[in-house]
Amino acid sequence: MSDTLRVCLDCGDLTPATRCEACQSERDRRINQQRGGAHARGYTRSWQRTAAHVKQQQPVCEVCGSTADLTVDHITPKARGGTDAVDNLRTLCRRHNSAKGARP
Numbered sequence: 041m042s043d044t045l046r047v048c049l050d051c052g053d054l055t056p057a058t059r060c061e062a063c064q065s066e067r068d069r070r071i072n073q074q075r076g077g078a079h080a081r082g083y084t085r086s087w088q089r090t091a092a093h094v095k096q097q098q099p100v101c102e103v104c105g106s107t108a109d110l111t112v113d114h115i116t117p118k119a120r121g122g123t124d125a126v127d128n129l130r131t132l133c134r135r136h137n138s139a140k141g142a143r144p
Contacts, residue, residue: 087124094129101133109134 045054050063059067075081091112100107113132116122132140 082118082124090124090126090129094126095131098131100131101136102130103132103136106133106135111137113137113140 043056045056046058047053048055048058048060048063050059050067053060055061057064094112095110099110101110110131111134112129114122114124115128115130118124122128
């Protein structure tokens with residue numbers, strides 16, 4: 041970890057991260073309040089079982105072949121009418137899933 045301190049984007053205090061712990065905690069709380077928790081967004085036990093099954097069937101990132109930090113991605117995003125059906129899911133590493141965003 042670097043010893044470099046930055047100015048918190050919200051309060052101006054010096055911090056090793058983009059925001060100090062208090063401001064980051066408050067920001068996370070506001071975001072979760074707006075978008076709802078994981079369960080409210082559809083990530084239930086049923087989803088967890090489905091995601092585990094998909095990762096078991098395809099244990100590597102479809103883009104780069106990585107086996108580290110794998111996530112399950114909706115090919116057609118739920119925001120655009122996609123479902124949790126296995127044929128709409130694929131395994132991606134977190135880097136490629138995050139880069140994809142809500143694009144098909």
